[in-house]
Amino acid sequence: xxxxxxxxxxxxxxxxxxxxxxxxxxxxxxxxxxxxxxxxxxxxxxxxxxxxxxxxxxxxxxxxxxxxxxxxxxxxxxxxxxxxxxxxxxxxxxxxxxxxxxxxxxxxxxxxxxxxxxxxxxxxxxxxxxxxxxxxxxxxxxxxxxxxxxxxxxxxxxxxxxxxxxxxxxxxxxxxxxxxxxxxxxxxxxxxxxxxxxxxxxxxxxxxxxxxxxxxxxxxxxxxxxxxxxxxxxxxxxxxxxxxxxxxxxxxxxxxx
Amino acid sequence: xxxxxxxxxxxxxxxxxxxxxxxxxxxxxxxxxxxxxxxxxxxxxxxxxxxxxxxxxxxxxxxxxxxxxxxxxxxxxxxxxxxxxxxxxxxxxxxxxxxxxxxxxxxxxxxxxxxxxxxxxxxxxxxxxxxxxxxxxxxxxxxxxxxxxxxxxxxxxxxxxxxxxxxxxxxxxxxxxxxxxxxxxxxxxxxxxxxxxxxxxxxxxxxxxxxxxxxxxxxxxxxxxxxxxxxxxxxxxxxxxxxxxxxxxxxxxxxxxxxxxxxxxxxxxxxxxxxxxxxxxxxxxxxxxxxxxxxxxx
Numbered sequence: 001x002x003x004x005x006x007x008x009x010x011x012x013x014x015x016x017x018x019x020x021x022x023x024x025x026x027x028x029x030x031x032x033x034x035x036x037x038x039x040x041x042x043x044x045x046x047x048x049x050x051x052x053x054x055x056x057x058x059x060x061x062x063x064x065x066x067x068x069x070x071x072x073x074x075x076x077x078x079x080x081x082x083x084x085x086x087x088x089x090x091x092x093x094x095x096x097x098x099x100x101x102x103x104x105x106x107x108x109x110x111x112x113x114x115x116x117x118x119x120x121x122x123x124x125x126x127x128x129x130x131x132x133x134x135x136x137x138x139x140x141x142x143x144x145x146x147x148x149x150x151x152x153x154x155x156x157x158x159x160x161x162x163x164x165x166x167x168x169x170x171x172x173x174x175x176x177x178x179x180x181x182x183x184x185x186x187x188x189x190x191x192x193x194x195x196x197x198x199x200x201x202x203x204x205x206x207x208x209x210x211x212x213x214x215x216x217x218x219x220x221x222x223x224x225x226x227x228x229x230x231x232x233x234x235x236x237x238x239x240x241x242x243x244x245x246x247x248x249x250x251x252x253x254x255x256x257x
Numbered sequence: 258x259x260x261x262x263x264x265x266x267x268x269x270x271x272x273x274x275x276x277x278x279x280x281x282x283x284x285x286x287x288x289x290x291x292x293x294x295x296x297x298x299x300x301x302x303x304x305x306x307x308x309x310x311x312x313x314x315x316x317x318x319x320x321x322x323x324x325x326x327x328x329x330x331x332x333x334x335x336x337x338x339x340x341x342x343x344x345x346x347x348x349x350x351x352x353x354x355x356x357x358x359x360x361x362x363x364x365x366x367x368x369x370x371x372x373x374x375x376x377x378x379x380x381x382x383x384x385x386x387x388x389x390x391x392x393x394x395x396x397x398x399x400x401x402x403x404x405x406x407x408x409x410x411x412x413x414x415x416x417x418x419x420x421x422x423x424x425x426x427x428x429x430x431x432x433x434x435x436x437x438x439x440x441x442x443x444x445x446x447x448x449x450x451x452x453x454x455x456x457x458x459x460x461x462x463x464x465x466x467x468x469x470x471x472x473x474x475x476x477x478x479x480x481x482x483x484x485x486x487x488x489x490x491x492x493x494x495x496x497x498x499x500x501x502x503x504x505x506x507x508x509x510x511x512x513x514x515x516x517x518x519x520x521x522x523x524x525x526x527x528x529x530x531x532x533x534x535x536x537x538x539x540x541x542x543x544x545x546x547x548x549x550x551x552x553x554x555x
Contacts, residue, residue, distance in 0.1 A: 079442065082444065127362065160390055
């Protein structure tokens with residue numbers, strides 16, 4: 001059995017959610033590591049798109065931002081923000097988008113703007129960025145963030161980016177072209193969405209994590225199926241490739257378990 | 258008519274073109290090509306009550322806010338990754354959390370499209386979607402209206418953005434103001450230059466008149482109002498093909514900006530007591546030179 005960290009587990013889960021040939025819109029950090037890992041393993045024909053403008057990037061060095069010029073290396077196109085967010089994203093030409101969240105509710109709606117009141121926020125967060133655009137228009141959304149009960153709230157302080165809003169049909173009613181969130185990956189578990197209610201459902205727990213722990217660490221009623229599988233452990237191949245992508249541990253950390 | 262020679266010192270540029278209460282658009286993205294020398298000069302010139310519209314340029318916004326130059330920030334993302342992890346903008350955050358600045362929340366594509374409308378002289382512009390978020394409840398200037406062509410379709414409209422001033426750092430210019438940006442994705446920069454009423458550009462080098470062929474002109478001279486020669490004008494952020502991020506300095510800033518006292522000390526040491534960008538770069542040391550190129554990227 002390979003040794004791995006919970007961060008590595010998250011990156012591998014992210015990679016496994018990408019299918020070959022898909023167009024993937026990834027932000028910097030673990031999402032992009034996941035997308036790059038998918039590309040060097042089971043999804044060699046995935047096309048990675050960065051908001052900053054580069055499309056089908058082949059960069060060998062890890063990028064530190066979506067505007068990093070490392071991403072120009074052998075890219076198929078370098079077309080700028082208007083085209084990545086407009087032509088590709090809003091035009092419905094992206095299959096899968098990765099997002100993070102500071103708060104998420106049971107329908108997968110997310111907040112990355114502020115905690116507390118808008119007029120006197122307790123915490124001012126970085127903001128939407130392209131988050132709302134991605135959440136509205138990408139074919140499906142994969143959410144990745146570290147597990148903390150305070151993030152899984154019954155009611156968001158602010159809805160930055162739409163998930164399934166108030167349930168079945170609500171995205172369609174507003175004309176959102178994207179399919180909404182499909183998967184949540186944390187350092188403890190994976191969650192998907194019940195097709196009938198569009199509410200978050202536990203999909204698998206990572207090795208060493210119990211279903212009870214997850215249930216106690218969300219602040220809404222989590223759908224828990226009768227049988228919850230354990231997330232398969234990352235293989236040596238995937239872990240090795242992951243470390244080749246991030247040899248300095250910039251996103252993976254310095255190896256803390 | 259525009260003057261034939263638009264070259265001036267950065268100090269003159271700021272004094273002539275950045276009056277108090279200006280609405281400024283900051284070009285660059287994350288830790289790439291921020292107009293840092295111009296930002297520092299604005300702080301030295303003690304400009305007040307500026308309204309900032311910003312691309313995700315956290316570092317520039319944070320310093321302008323911390324120095325007390327700003328009353329309003331319109332933005333869609335502030336923060337960036339460094340090798341130390343995610344950098345959140347602490348002076349901006351404190352100001353936003355305590356209400357000392359007005360915060361105009363937006364989203365990436367809304368600002369992009371508002372600038373496009375500004376560039377093309379359209380009073381407002383519809384967006385394909387965006388509904389479902391809380392943005393419409395806090396941005397009353399963003400509207401939901403029925404499409405004039407199919408009243409069953411609802412579209413979001415955003416008003417055109419025509420900021421007073423664009424601040425941009427670029428690679429080269431000639432004296433007429435033709436600008437060359439040595440980057441693979443300059444098209445949005447041209448849109449911002451078209452949208453802003455005054456276009457102020459600091460550059461790494463001034464080239465001979467006529468030496469920029471048309472396919473190397475990112476912004477044509479008739480859109481540009483002033484040029485200042487400022488080598489390392491984006492330091493401590495990176496400039497494609499020229500220099501890398503000055504990581505130590507940014508890490509030091511992030512540390513200092515945790516408190517108001519720390520920020521004030523930083524401000525005095527690295528901005529106010531420096532006469533110009535040359536002085537500043539001398540103090541912090543040259544940034545690492547650009548080592549990765551498109552062809553030799555390992």
